[in-house]
Amino acid sequence: MRRPQIHTPLPGPRAQELIRLDTAYVSPSYTRVYPLVVDRAAGLWVQDLDGNLFLDFTAGIAVNATGHCHPKVVDAIKAQSDQLLHMSGTDFYYTAQIRLAQKLASLAPGEETHRVYFGNSGAEAVEAAFKLARWHTKRELNIAFFGAFHGRTMGALSLTASKTIQKRNYNPLVPGITHIPYAYCYRCAYNLTYPECHLFCVRWVEDTLFRTTVPPEEVAAIFVEPIQGEGGYVVPPPEFHREFGAIARKYGILYVADEVQCGMGRTGKMFAMEHFGVMPDIIALAKGIASGLPLGAMMAPARIMDWEAGSHASTFGGNPLACQAALATIDLLEETLMDNASLQGERLMAGLRQMQSRFECMGDVRGKGLMVGVELVKDRERKTPAADWRARIIQRAFEKGLLILGCGQNSIRFCPALTVSADEIDVCLSIFEECIQEVAG
Ligand SMILES: Cc1ncc(COP(=O)(O)O)c(C=O)c1O
Numbered sequence: 001m002r003r004p005q006i007h008t009p010l011p012g013p014r015a016q017e018l019i020r021l022d023t024a025y026v027s028p029s030y031t032r033v034y035p036l037v038v039d040r041a042a043g044l045w046v047q048d049l050d051g052n053l054f055l056d057f058t059a060g061i062a063v064n065a066t067g068h069c070h071p072k073v074v075d076a077i078k079a080q081s082d083q084l085l086h087m088s089g090t091d092f093y094y095t096a097q098i099r100l101a102q103k104l105a106s107l108a109p110g111e112e113t114h115r116v117y118f119g120n121s122g123a124e125a126v127e128a129a130f131k132l133a134r135w136h137t138k139r140e141l142n143i144a145f146f147g148a149f150h151g152r153t154m155g156a157l158s159l160t161a162s163k164t165i166q167k168r169n170y171n172p173l174v175p176g177i178t179h180i181p182y183a184y185c186y187r188c189a190y191n192l193t194y195p196e197c198h199l200f201c202v203r204w205v206e207d208t209l210f211r212t213t214v215p216p217e218e219v220a221a222i223f224v225e226p227i228q229g230e231g232g233y234v235v236p237p238p239e240f241h242r243e244f245g246a247i248a249r250k251y252g253i254l255y256v257a258d259e260v261q262c263g264m265g266r267t268g269k270m271f272a273m274e275h276f277g278v279m280p281d282i283i284a285l286a287k288g289i290a291s292g293l294p295l296g297a298m299m300a301p302a303r304i305m306d307w308e309a310g311s312h313a314s315t316f317g318g319n320p321l322a323c324q325a326a327l328a329t330i331d332l333l334e335e336t337l338m339d340n341a342s343l344q345g346e347r348l349m350a351g352l353r354q355m356q357s358r359f360e361c362m363g364d365v366r367g368k369g370l371m372v373g374v375e376l377v378k379d380r381e382r383k384t385p386a387a388d389w390r391a392r393i394i395q396r397a398f399e400k401g402l403l404i405l406g407c408g409q410n411s412i413r414f415c416p417a418l419t420v421s422a423d424e425i426d427v428c429l430s431i432f433e434e435c436i437q438e439v440a441g
Pocket residue numbers: 121122123124126149150151152225229230258259260261262286287
């Protein structure tokens with residue numbers, strides 16, 4: 001079984017030199033949690049500049065859906081790069097963008113024909129959804145959730161409610177957005193317990209919010225992550241989106257699914273919202289869509305995507321290389337990788353649940369497919385967040401050659417490539433267990 005190989009102190013000498021340059025020249029706003037300087041990567045294996053080998057359970061923050069440098073994706077990019085690098089889909093036509101739009105439309109839920117807008121990132125996909133909702137409804141108010149991360153451009157940031165550092169010094173943001181509690185049942189904002197709560201968090205919107213401060217007929221859209229990502233890999237109860245979607249429909253409010261992190265097969269279905277049996281009005285996509293090339297997409301039924309020429313566009317959005325990478329990615333997802341995400345996700349979840357029975361600090365283990373989170377607590381009874389243990393566990397894992405990341409206040413996320421094998425899951429589990437034992441055992 002292949003295992004990580006760490007030959008040097010971390011960071012090694014070559015990595016140290018690069019980090020010194022980075023510190024001089026690169027924006028200090030980035031949040032590196034450990035000093036990994038990547039040289040090359042294939043599948044789930046990442047080699048740093050000093051030849052150390054790491055097992056990657058971050059997939060570049062849930063992006064490398066098909067693993068690092070999947071040969072079919074690389075071939076598609078190479079073939080396209082011989083033919084056309086850029087022409088700007090805003091002003092001209094080219095095959096890759098049109099074919100990808102057609103493919104995404106064929107995957108869209110429901111019977112209606114969808115149209116697709118292309119940008120370069122998750123934030124741009126959300127930004128486009130935000131503007132389309134305003135355009136289509138001509139309404140000014142919006143609703144989003146605490147814990148949500150929708151991106152960092154000013155519009156997307158206005159919807160984000162993840163960490164105050166992301167908003168500090170940037171106010172005023174776009175007005176008219178009300179944030180409400182998500183169905184984070186492990187830490188219910190109303191101190192209730194599912195299912196006895198009968199989804200009070202949903203009913204509260206109609207019974208209190210719409211009755212007191214937010215006139216529903218002025219609300220353009222509800223922005224929601226089907227499963228919260230940066231907020232802690234929080235999976236809401238099965239009927240949450242159905243009930244929220246019904247309220248939205250009742251008042252002519254658009255239900256916008258931000259599938260940027262949870263979409264593109266990661267949860268075992270192409271769109272995470274499929275697990276909840278809900279058809280969103282608008283879907284935002286990015287991250288895993290193109291296996292690492294920058295691409296964002298926003299799609300909606302033609303009936304909703306009714307904006308006029310000139311109302312929104314992006315020079316680079318839907319770049320030919322990114323579109324070909326996405327077409328190759330989607331083929332791979334459909335062939336085997338979505339099924340593999342379900343299969344290996346179950347193995348990962350079962351392993352973590354077993355570990356949870358032995359370690360008090362693993363307060364909650366949750367997720368779907370290969371979107372799996374572990375919430376760390378000092379004690380199960382009071383659920384005191386163990387953010388310091390989380391940081392040390394991630395650090396120890398890095399030192400042992402396992403790449404993982406945090407999410408939420410005190411959770412660890414596992415979001416490997418959808419190509420992950422059973423052996424790789426087992427290696428991850430064994431290293432993670434060593435780290436838990438050392439830090440909080
Ligand atoms: C759910 C969600 N939406 C939007 C974004 C923003 O994506 P990007 O960083 O590509 O702008 C992210 C990024 O983490 C995300 O997880």
